[in-house]
Amino acid sequence: MNLPNKITIARIVLIPVIILFLSVNFDLGTLQVGSSVISVSEVIAVLVFIVAASTDGLDGYIARKRKLVTNLGKLLDPLADKLLITAALVSLVEMQRLDAWIAVIIIGREFAVTGLRLIAVEKGYVIAASKLAKWKTSIQIVALVSLMLNNVPFSFVQIPFAQIAIWAAVIITVWSGVDYFVKNREILVKA
Numbered sequence: 001m002n003l004p005n006k007i008t009i010a011r012i013v014l015i016p017v018i019i020l021f022l023s024v025n026f027d028l029g030t031l032q033v034g035s036s037v038i039s040v041s042e043v044i045a046v047l048v049f050i051v052a053a054s055t056d057g058l059d060g061y062i063a064r065k066r067k068l069v070t071n072l073g074k075l076l077d078p079l080a081d082k083l084l085i086t087a088a089l090v091s092l093v094e095m096q097r098l099d100a101w102i103a104v105i106i107i108g109r110e111f112a113v114t115g116l117r118l119i120a121v122e123k124g125y126v127i128a129a130s131k132l133a134k135w136k137t138s139i140q141i142v143a144l145v146s147l148m149l150n151n152v153p154f155s156f157v158q159i160p161f162a163q164i165a166i167w168a169a170v171i172i173t174v175w176s177g178v179d180y181f182v183k184n185r186e187i188l189v190k191a
Contacts (some may be wrong), residue, residue: 002146004063014052015087021045022091034156046148053141089146097147109177132176143169
């Protein structure tokens, strides 16, 4: 197994760690910033999430630069991304920091675009990730981190950054999903 695939698998292995630290308060103490309180367990989850999310670009970069692109990597990389985002969304719904309908929209878009890609592959086409989709992922990560941190440090100055970020994530998620289907509508017509 090559280095990029090992990095991708490490991202997948970190997902249960994130869920564990978001779901279980290990009584490591709390931090209060402004009106927000966050447990040290949640801070650990955020740090692990950031490390996992940052490996997304790293594995692809190494694979392309060193000519180590494999079919396993092509399968695992988007799967790891979707698992990471989905795990964070579901955990935040459970923590009552995110409305379930927002998680459904984001996860639903991922299923829809994945389905479109499967149809495209069956027809002999490959749908590459768009720049808009890459922006979507970055904005989702920022929004999820801010929700996991319970709006810290912005709560100190009473700016609802987490809510603004999640709305931006929902908008760009829907926009990028529609963009995929509009740009690839001929694939659906041929299906």
